[in-house]
Amino acid sequence: MVAINSEELGKRIAEVFTGSVVSADKEMLVVDSVHLFQVATYLKETPGLDFDYLTVVTAADYMEYFEMIYRMVSLKQNHSLILKTRLYSRDNPTVASLTPLWRAAYYQEREIFDLFGIKFEGHPDLRRLLLWEGFNGHPLRRDYL
Amino acid sequence: MEIIRPEVSTPQEADIAEGQLINSFISQCTSPIPDPDKWLEEDLKRNILLTTVDTALAWARQRSIFPLMFGLACCAFEMIGMAASRFDAARFGLDIFRWSPRQADLMIVAGTVTWKMAPAVRMVYDQMPEPKWVIAMGACTISGGTFRESYSVCPGINRIVPVDVYVPGCPPRPESLLYGITRLHAKIIKGTIDNPSLSLK
Numbered sequence A: 001m002v003a004i005n006s007e008e009l010g011k012r013i014a015e016v017f018t019g020s021v022v023s024a025d026k027e028m029l030v031v032d033s034v035h036l037f038q039v040a041t042y043l044k045e046t047p048g049l050d051f052d053y054l055t056v057v058t059a060a061d062y063m064e065y066f067e068m069i070y071r072m073v074s075l076k077q078n079h080s081l082i083l084k085t086r087l088y089s090r091d092n093p094t095v096a097s098l099t100p101l102w103r104a105a106y107y108q109e110r111e112i113f114d115l116f117g118i119k120f121e122g123h124p125d126l127r128r129l130l131l132w133e134g135f136n137g138h139p140l141r142r143d144y145l
Numbered sequence B: 001m002e003i004i005r006p007e008v009s010t011p012q013e014a015d016i017a018e019g020q021l022i023n024s025f026i027s028q029c030t031s032p033i034p035d036p037d038k039w040l041e042e043d044l045k046r047n048i049l050l051t052t053v054d055t056a057l058a059w060a061r062q063r064s065i066f067p068l069m070f071g072l073a074c075c076a077f078e079m080i081g082m083a084a085s086r087f088d089a090a091r092f093g094l095d096i097f098r099w100s101p102r103q104a105d106l107m108i109v110a111g112t113v114t115w116k117m118a119p120a121v122r123m124v125y126d127q128m129p130e131p132k133w134v135i136a137m138g139a140c141t142i143s144g145g146t147f148r149e150s151y152s153v154c155p156g157i158n159r160i161v162p163v164d165v166y167v168p169g170c171p172p173r174p175e176s177l178l179y180g181i182t183r184l185h186a187k188i189i190k191g192t193i194d195n196p197s198l199s200l201k
């Protein structure tokens, strides 16, 4: 498995979706949260990219913003990519759900919703996964407690 | 404590009902239940009449404990190790691990008990027939262990069920668990009308 050159890929995506790429270097591609779903669809469906397998969805809290991290792999082309997006709202962070594209995102997005309180638009069944209904707060946020 | 199984139809309703159950459970379980040594005596005085029969019964019970599998985290592997051939718990009459609480009389709670699991622990305890005993195995079940301050972990199962023997360690070796079981044997023998001072020598 080789990491795809995300710098070049970033240039390519910036041409297709104007204003969608925040930054692109050798390690990762950071896109605007508004364009996330379009970019993900493009990555999945473009011949030659064929990202058919989403391995990890996770999130991180940097206080100024939440970062959504996606790691995807193409089994056909044998390459991988790290895609990120940033959410600047603390009270109501919202991002498009990638479950319609990759079923693998289903439980991980539910977990992130549970522990970070990030809402996924278009998720078929957004409920808490690990904690119980009625639990107060989102424990993986830095300002919890 | 009564556990009500709610009638629900959708997953959302089930989640909400479960959440209410857990929240009410947490608010009820704020202080530890005193260990059976403190209150069992009264019960026994009321129920047991004949000392000699009682001794025979205790002897029989002591040598045929059916433990219940309750492995919740890493400690479970030491419990399994204890039951397997190397440590051979069958020497102590601890022969068959039961999967049904109705056939068991010793619950070995091995592993971290989260609040989400707590109602299930209590329910299984309630389903066990009398006489029943509980061993709290490992730091997590005794006091919450490393996760004591955590938002989701029950700080000590003696808030949920009365505990007879505490086996400390993280995890306790199978030998320690066997030692805990021999202590429980002593307790079964002594913990009767025959010998009102329940202290273990």
Ligand code: SF4
Binding pocket: B073, B074, B075, B076, B110, B111, B112, B137, B138, B139, B140, B141, B145, B146, B169, B170, B171, B172
């Ligand atoms: S006491 Fe230690 S070994 Fe046992 S469940 Fe807790 S963390 Fe795991």
